[in-house]
Structure formats: structure tokens, C-alpha cells
Amino acid sequence: MPRVLIDTTVLFAATYRQDSAHDKALPILSGIDTAALPEVVILDYVLAETLNGLTTHAGHDAAVDFLDRIEENARFHIESLTADAFATAKALFRQYEQFSLVDACIVAYMQNEGFGYLYAFDDDFDAAADISRLTTATNPYQPQ
Template sequence: MPRALVDTTVLFAAAYRRDSAHEDALPILRGIDTAELPEAVILDYVLAETLNGLTTHAGHDASVDFLDRVEENTRLHVDSLTADAFATAKGLFRQHKRFSFVDACIVAYMQMEGLGYLY
């Protein structure tokens, strides 16, 4: 089964019970855990956004707990952009006003790795 990329919105909502999308996001992570959904890739930038959001809204302990769970989960893979993908991301960011830089990184990673799934 191919891998899928997971965005900050899903990770944060699944981890933070007060998020309005919590009930929608939780089944995605559970599906990854149970192999009903593909294994997931989390870009380091996405992980940083998620951890920063959790620290702000839920506290440092909750953020560290989430980091530990990500590292312990064999179906979640944290990855970084290559130099070529980073160059592509910078170009995408400059070209598309509505992209955040992390969004540009996600698109560049998906293009370089040939991924077709994003949660």
C-alpha cells in the first residue's frame, strides 16, 4: 500500500480534543494505526507546526507526549525535504500567494516522492 502525507490540520485536531475537527481527524490516525489506511509520512515542518500548536493550546507535556507517540509508531514516518525538494518548495511559495511555506513544502515533497494521498 502506498504511503500518504499527513498535514498539520489532521495531526493537531487528532491530538487536541478541543479542536472542532477532533472527531473527524481521529479516525484518520486510527486508520493509519490499524492499517486500514496507508502508512503515513509527516514532514519535519508539519511536525514542528503541530508541536508548536499543541504547546500553545495544550501545554508542553501534551506536546512532548504527542512527539513520543509519533516516534513510537512504526506506521508514522518523519521525513525531511531533500535540497531539490526544498528548492521546489521555495519556487512554489513564491509563485502561489495562498500557500503557506509549509504547504509549498508538502506539495514539493508529494511531487518529488510521487505521493498521491494527503490527509
């Protein structure tokens, strides 16, 4: 099955019960776990951002538990940018005021690797015309 990228906004919200988007995010992670949704790629930058947020808001143990669950789950793939993709990310960061550097890294990776879909609640990604942002537990590769 093709893969989809996933943003911090979904990972953090699914894991941190007090997040306002928790109830929207949890079905996405559950769908990935049960294979109802595609496997996902988590950029190492996104993983770091998620773990930092969890450490701050939920504590070190919660962050470590999340890291362990991601590493043990074969449906989650942690990837890194190539040097060329990181150069593209820096250019995107300079070009789009609304992108954080991590957002720019996600977009650069998607463009470099030919991904079209991203699970994310952050509407800043809508500035990238070639990305379809998914905000629900939707499988973009299955006809509706």
C-alpha cells in the same frame, strides 16, 4: 502498502480535543494505527508546526506525549526535504499566494517523491492539481 502524506491540520485536530475538526481527524489517526489506512509520512516541518500548536494550546506535556507516540509508531515516518525539493517548495510558495511555506514544502515533497494523496483539512492544497486531498478516514488504495 503505499504511503500518504499528512498535514498539520489533521494531526493537530486529532490530538487537541477542543479543535473543531477533532471528530473528523481522530478516525484518520485511528485508521493509520490499526492499518485500515496507509502508513503516513510526516514532514519534519509539519511535525514542528504540530508540536508548536500543541505546546501553545495544550501545553508542553501534551506536545511531548504526541512526539513520543509518533516516534514509537512504525506506521508514521518522519521525513525531510532534500535541497532540491526545498528549492521547489520556495518556488511554489512564491507562486501560490494561498500556500504557507509548510504547505509548499508538502506539495514539493509529494511532487518530488511521486505521492498523490494527502490527509488534510486545509483546502488551500486544492490549488495543486496533482494532489488528491483526503478529509475522511479513506484508504485511497483500496477500491470502494
